[in-house]
Amino acid sequence: MSTTAVTTARIVRSITELREHIRQYRLQAGPSAAVGLVPTMGFLHAGHASLIRRSAEENGLTVVSVFVNPLQFGPNEDFECYPRDEARDVAIASEAGANVLFMPEVTEMYPNPPKTSVIVSGITERLCGASRPGHFDGVGIVVSKLLNIVQPNRAYFGMKDAQQVAVITRMASDLSMPVDIVPCPIVRDSDGLALSSRNVYLSADERSQALILSQTLKLVPSWVEEGIAAAELTRRIRERIQSQPLSDIDYVEALEYPDLTPPAAGASLRTLLHQHPLLVAVAVRFGKTRLIDNILLTQKG
Amino acid sequence: MSTTAVTTARIVRSITELREHIRQYRLQAGPSAAVGLVPTMGFLHAGHASLIRRSAEENGLTVVSVFVNPLQFGPNEDFECYPRDEARDVAIASEAGANVLFMPEVTEMYPNPPKTSVIVSGITERLCGASRPGHFDGVGIVVSKLLNIVQPNRAYFGMKDAQQVAVITRMASDLSMPVDIVPCPIVRDSDGLALSSRNVYLSADERSQALILSQTLKLVPSWVEEGIAAAELTRRIRERIQSQPLSDIDYVEALEYPDLTPPAAGASLRTLLHQHPLLVAVAVRFGKTRLIDNILLTQKG
Missing domain, CATH: 3.30.1300.10 (Pantoate-beta-alanine ligase, C-terminal domain)
Incomplete structure (x- = not known):
């Protein structure tokens, strides 16, 4: 294989299939197995690509999740029209070194409305937590689920949402989740605008x-x-x-x-x-x- | 080894050591590895022993946690005087087939006061949830932590606390925790009194x-x-x-x-x-x- 050849990441839509794929990888890789997770809402840009590249450098298997999580959007926010482009996401993630793209339907992630909330108090009352009531409850549950499904060694988050990094780091620590939360620098366009x-x-x-x-x-x-x-x-x-x-x-x-x-x-x-x-x-x-x-x-x- | 010989379970006090022990077991056992967790507050009786025996039948490694969780006791409840007898717990758990006894100090489980809550709404408002405000918040966090530390294939709970079983089963399902929550029958004394x-x-x-x-x-x-x-x-x-x-x-x-x-x-x-x-x-x-x-x-x- 030439160094410029890109292997298209495997697209997985079901939790069961994803778990089985990761289980097989861990069995084959043995003691040196390392899984990286990059949770995203898709419509990937160079900021996401930098997280994926970092994960691919540090882990034998990189899983990128693409899931626009309805629970972290408020009733008047842009859930319905949030930009989506699956083919483009597959290309960008593959190019950056993703091995698996986890792209579940909403019904796969939430077969029933969840009764469980994961709430980080103290850190979520200000900034986006104040402007977007319920936002971090939605983040708490979806990130908990993704971490429990993938059980990664490391999970990568961009510092553009610094509060999200603080919340997830604290949640993982408080709940003894066996994962390193890896904060990554903001990526900016050439004119300085933070990518989003x-x-x-x-x-x-x-x-x-x-x-x-x-x-x-x-x-x-x-x-x-x-x-x-x-x-x-x-x-x-x-x-x-x-x-x-x-x-x-x-x-x-x-x-x-x-x-x-x-x-x-x-x-x-x-x-x-x-x-x-x-x-x-x-x-x-x-x-x-x-x-x-x-x-x-x-x-x- | 004769069939009546009892191997004393290994006592582990630190999360790091417990994780390493389980990791080693999984590496050695390979694809057939199976870990069972029996979370307890100690002062074990025949009800706990039945959970441990069931786990030992179904898993290659059985971890029994003994931890009187301060967060699930109310201010006027019996946390301080809750009965404790470590030597007896070691004997009973070992006899029932436990391989590892996880007996952490409070500071090991909660190095800082947690800011994270795991709350299951709808199921926790009645019964003991109504009589013991905050009780199930404490259960939610400690069980989440134990499940994240041990990452068992199966976790065993007695049906005497049926509400706890309902809460934990729902939490595990909502958060996609990769574990089977196994409810086990109430064990009674010969006169019918449920063991406690x-x-x-x-x-x-x-x-x-x-x-x-x-x-x-x-x-x-x-x-x-x-x-x-x-x-x-x-x-x-x-x-x-x-x-x-x-x-x-x-x-x-x-x-x-x-x-x-x-x-x-x-x-x-x-x-x-x-x-x-x-x-x-x-x-x-x-x-x-x-x-x-x-x-x-x-x-x-």
Whole structure:
């Protein structure tokens, strides 16, 4: 096989078949078996591809799930029109090194409405948890299910949804799930826009104005270095974002990471960084499209 | 080795060591590997022994966990004085065929107060869920953890706590946990009293009067056969239990199983049995000791 040949990932739709495939792999691979899971809602982009590539480097078998999970969408959100393109997903995932694509129907994942909730309190009340009630309950159950079905050694999540990473890491730890949750860096377009399946909704004007998010977040490290507090930081961020007339801010927050608690009022964020990483996260609508972006600051040296 | 020789089960206190032991077993046993888990709070009796024996028959490795889980006790319950006897537990579990006894400290299971809850709604609002607020949240998290740590093929639970079996079965199904939840029959003393670690609390008088529970539940099938409704059935049960002066009824309920929904008012339970199993469950205090017992009726032929 030449190094440029791409083997198309196997498409699996049933939980039983997926489990059997993974069982066979583990039996054959023996003690060195390692399974990576990349959970996605499909409509894959280079951000997803970076997770898949990382998993393929670190594991003998990489499973990519493509499942638009109805339980994590609110009643007025975009579940029905969330972008889907299965053939494209198969091509991108295969190219990036996926071995198996798990693409279940909703009825396969939820044969009955679940009575069980997996709730992570404390971490889910702010940011997207506040803007999207029930969202993280839906994430909790679907990620629990995927982890229980695949039983991966490692599961890969993009830091664009930093709160999701915090929630899932805490859930896995609290429930003693035998998996490493691997956070991966945000992937950006050449103009700085964080990649998102929802970017396809943006008009040319909206997209151009949305660049204010990454441009503003880039300034955060130097602002923090000035010794300002969270209130001043978020004021400056809001001011810059609001300079774009199509922007409609949902939230701008600076929180300790990964517990997502607010810093003491008035405290210097520069000083705080000695003790905790700091997440600065924004959610902003441009037209009907809600975008999120963030920067995670950690103490260096 | 003679057939009467008993190998003492290996005692394991750390999650890491337990996982490694199970991993080694699975590697050696290969495709026929099968792990059974019997979760207990210790102070083992013949009821636990029956679960352990069943697991030892059906699996190559049987893990018995002994952990008095603080999260499933209410603030005014008996966590501190819950009976404990480790040496006796080791002897009973080994005799019944346990290979590994997992006996973690509270700090091993909960290094931090968990932020994650696993809640099964609908099934947990009645019976012990109503009498013991938070009890099933504590059960949900500890059973999730034990299942994630051991990853057993089968987990064994006694039907004395029928609601717990219903809750855990539903949780495992909703979360796609790769385990068979195996319900096992109630084990009774020769006088009919359902075995419970809490029976040691009973005075001679209390114990003698507590026999009314099993004696009354034995009459349930013939009463149901008369075509009576739930209200009349629970009235008769209450009346008989109250004939014992030391009894103090917490609940007496007849519910469809496993969803634990009340039958339609006035409906004949005999007719109902054509569609659903029927759980008749009681919780009664004798002195300070709260006992539970039940009978599960299913349609025959």
